[in-house]
Amino acid sequence: MSSRAAIRYAKAVLGQAQDKGTAEVVFGNMKSISATLNSSRELRSVLKSPVVKAEDKRASLHAIFKGHDVSTLSLIDLLVEKNRSAILGDVAESYQELYNASKGIVSAKVTTAVELDSALEAKILAKVKSITGSEEVSLEHHIDPSILGGFLLRVGDVQYDASVSNQLERVQKEFSKRI
Structure with missing residues (x-):
């Protein structure tokens, strides 16, 4: 920030x-x-x-x-x-x-554990366009092996966490609540 x-x-x-x-x-x-x-x-x-x-x-x-x-x-x-x-x-x-x-371009940041292939990148761009209603999207890609799999997507102030590490963390919290 x-x-x-x-x-x-x-x-x-x-x-x-x-x-x-x-x-x-x-x-x-x-x-x-x-x-x-x-x-x-x-x-x-x-x-x-x-x-x-x-x-x-x-x-x-x-x-x-x-x-x-x-x-x-x-x-x-x-x-x-x-x-x-x-x-x-x-x-x-x-x-x-x-x-x-100023150009009406929406900026999105995606973080994955591995390099994105072109097909997946196109799907992410299409999803961001449908969410924002913007035809111009700038996609910034970062690789972070610590997320293990899945992805983190940030568009403006909204973040969607579909990473494997986040899912494992939620499962761990759920188990610790039940013990």
Whole structure:
């Protein structure tokens, strides 16, 4: 869940990008930032660290995200300047959500224990479309072997848990009640 500050920064960047006609380009930049930060615990630690100098954070981020849009690089500069570089990932996530909402795209996240095949992915997309009534659905897939089987589906604030681990947990609770 993004902080209010992250949402405010994301709204400001989206407004600026829409005015310039670069909202889609910045959306791609924000996806790149999210993916990079999600895959690098070290980078997240550097951004949170009070020991690392602001100029070093700025230089590192500019090197990593070289070639990104001016709006994106300005956002990085601003966050570093205001000692808020730690929320860069949250700003990127918030931007993506706001952009999708502005385009009428519903975002859904599905978590499975194994990779989805195309047939199952199509069924999930169809189900999300029927639930939301939206023709545009963005499906984000995560793999989490700890759910053992089944799936977790999150659409907006609603989560449907059809995982094997959840079903086993319910059975365990039921047994413990009866003992």
